[in-house]
Amino acid sequence: MSASIVIVDYGMGNLRSVQKAFEKVGFRAIITREHELIKSATHIVLPGVGAFRDAMKNLNSLGLVEVLNEEVLKNKKLFLGICLGMQLIAQKSYEFGECEGLGWIEAEVIKFDEGDLKIPHVGWNSVDYASPSILFENVPNGSDFYFVHSYYFNALNSYVIGHSSYGRNFICALQKDNIFATQFHPEKSQKHGLQIIKNFASLTKESLC
Secondary structure, X not given: OOXXXXXXXXXXOOHHHHHHHHHHOOOOEEEEOOHHHHHHOOEEEEOOOOOHHHHHHHHHHOOHHHHHXXXXXXXXXXXXXXXXXXXXXXXXXXXXXXXXXXXXEEEEEEEOOOOXXXXXXXXXXXXXXXXXXXXXXXXXXXXXXXXXXXXXXXXXXXXXXXXXXXXXXXXXXXXXXXXXXXXXXXXXOHHHXXXXXXXXXXXXXXXXX
């Protein structure tokens, strides 16, 4: 069965760059907020840049929280969260006050407070693997990826597959069953980022068993 990939449009970020990354590695991806298209997909991508609270407001107002919970948690569709999309799967964020997230991972999203370092963290950083993952297949440990974020994902190590460092070590990639997420932007990370996009698009439910 070929992949049917949807990129969820909830009004946060440049979704076209993510779509183009899938196209570059030979996969078609549809940008949509239509519930039926999301329900028919095999792969669901949740990118995003911007404020956590605004993102959750948009997801709720568009009825997408229920759809994502159904398709990702119950139906076990393959899921990739990117940047803000990774943060949204945490239980809560403290950006502009406490705000509940999707709650798929026991985690909080906390602002960097690293003295003289510039916030947001923008630029290339190496990623060190915490545990093996099919998401990083054919990507060397210590490869550089592109980051843009002011908040970081704080969680137990149970599902962590990658760390990076900016004043402190922080979680930048995770996998929980069918759920994958990266704090960095694979679509902006050249060769290694495109390999991650290809790895995700090539996954099947059976390959995770």
